[in-house]
Amino acid sequence: MKLGMIGCGVISRQYLASLPSLPDVQLVAVADLDRARAEAAADGLAGVRVLTVDELIADPEVDTVLNLTIPAAHAEVDLRAIAAGKNVYSEKPFAVTTEEGAQVLAAAAEAGVLVGSAPDTVLGTGTQTARAAIDDGVIGSPIAAMATMVCPGHERWHPQPDFYYVPGGGPLLDMGPYYIHALVTLLGPVSAVIGAGSRLRGERTIGSGPREGETIPVSTDTHVTGVLVHDSGVLSTLVMSFDAVATSAHPIEIHGTGGTLAVPDPNHFDGDVEVHRLGGEGWETLPVTGGHPGGGRGIGLQDMAVRGADLRASGELGQHVLEVMNSVLESAHSGVRVEIASTCERPDAVEPAVRAG
Template sequence: MEKVKTGIIGCGMISEIYIKNTSSIYQNLEVVAVADIDIERAKARAEQFNISKAYLPEELLADDEVEMVINLTIPVAHAPVTLKALEAGKHVFVEKPLAIKREEGLKILEVAKEKGLYVGCAPDTFLGGGLQTCRKLIDDGWIGEPLGATAFMLGSGPEGFHPNPDFFYVEGGGPMFDMGPYYLTALVHLLGPIKRVTGSTKATYSERTIGSGPRKGQKVPVEIPTHISGVFDFESGAVGSIITSFDVWGSQLPRIEIYGTNGTLIVPDPNTFGGPIYIKRPGDPDWSSVPLTYGFTENSRGIGAADMANAIRTGGENRASGKLAFHVLDVMHAFQDSSEAGTHITITSGCERPEPLPMNQYRLFE
């Protein structure tokens, strides 16, 4: 398969693992250029990985060699950069979330469809060995018919370790937009799309104190909810509940559990690619550990981009699709909409469950 020539816009921390994986794991991608609004940062990343082209973003978009852009900018820039890349005729895989506003997300899908281009979006952790094994267990009936799910992401906020946490506390930030995509994408992958949402939200503290780096001790104002509780109905009939919070100092709640008519499945952290997985069924004296039956169990960031590159070459559907990402964006907004309106919110976006990866294949996209 001919490699898809790829350019990366945004040379921050996460770009390192994306570039590393495209050269060592995913043989259908070739990063030929990197770009950043800080040209020196782009040059440093290019030198680190022996990439010949280091650009400003607009220069990369003008490069005809680049077929696909991986957009690793900050959340507020996701939609503007993705739209510019689509207008330039590039396929785009963007970090989560797809956009900040629903209107931006819809515009991305519309432009991509008009131009016949692919759009993909993180998180792609659901393509890792842990969540793929969970999908196989559910589809094969190991816990019977799924009837419910819980998801919890509880912490004290990123300002304790992040030197510049401001963007976590403005529109597009907060625990739901930062970590919610991992949990909701995993749940849609496992149980299908969501049709109704009810939520309650609050901002516990009006400001946060930076705990590390050169700005240690500075205050960051909080402009968005930092504790979100929700209940949601899947189209399948299962009922889910979720809490995401930056206001909690400690918790022993599970990450995700799936409840079925014939058992319970403990799902691994959806921000990872591996296990562990546990299952308990009627008559079992205790939980049983389930071995992983799929590859990509280490940090496999970029698997969604590689899957999209495969679809570009074969004409198929990419699994971590823009439509899936928009459905998750729609659901995330609905929790706040419900809290403000005091009513249920019907979700109209919809999507298909992504197709599972082939079982027992540990190297793909070669």
């Protein structure tokens, strides 16, 4: 897979660190509206050309576009790349609006190209070991889940945090994809949601970089909670906040008839999976039994290169999660339950070498 990367901001560093280790993916070009950032990204990378966005999309050597632009540009860049006959793999969220995401999938289907969507952290050993434990009945039949992400806000560390506080950002669309992709991977697709949200501060103060001390407006909810009704009947409770300081809760807990599973941070590829069995004496750590060990951002591209249309970090999954998130916000503002129109296959497990006991 010959890859062209559009967007050379903060997240690109993680991709650039892991792409060289992927045997079936080769980065051949980078582009950014700020050419200096693209040049810095390509510095020291043999054979990687610095192009304009237009040049990269038109380049015949590039067969797949890695879209690392800001969320508001995800759908636009994807559609342009698809029109040029390229496969696309987009950072999360898949798009800003559910309608934009649907347009991307429709265009890709018509053009006969592949669409992938971050996060691919769910392919790491953390989520996949938990997946193996659930599939092996370690906690019996799943009943409910809790997913919790709280922090005081990205403006404390990000030098250009504006996009986190406009539609397409906020804790739900920024961090929610990690948690909901994991919940769908673990428990299957979602059929309905109920949500509530708040926005108690109208501005934020940048805490680092050249704009330190500058205030920016907030135009999206910064604390969101929701209940996701999975097709299986499992209920997942979601708490996503840019307002709270800290929590002692596990990032994800899956409660079953025979025990509770503690799943590590889905923003990372690894981490311990713990189980508290019914009648047990406390938490015990499970051995790693699934996922790509030592995974980094970009293993979803490797999965795409090898599996083609059967890729696990698929556009269909990204679109389903996008609709779930936007429907939680819709429910938060309307006060009523929202049915989810889309669905997706529960992604295939990354098969473990040894099963959990």
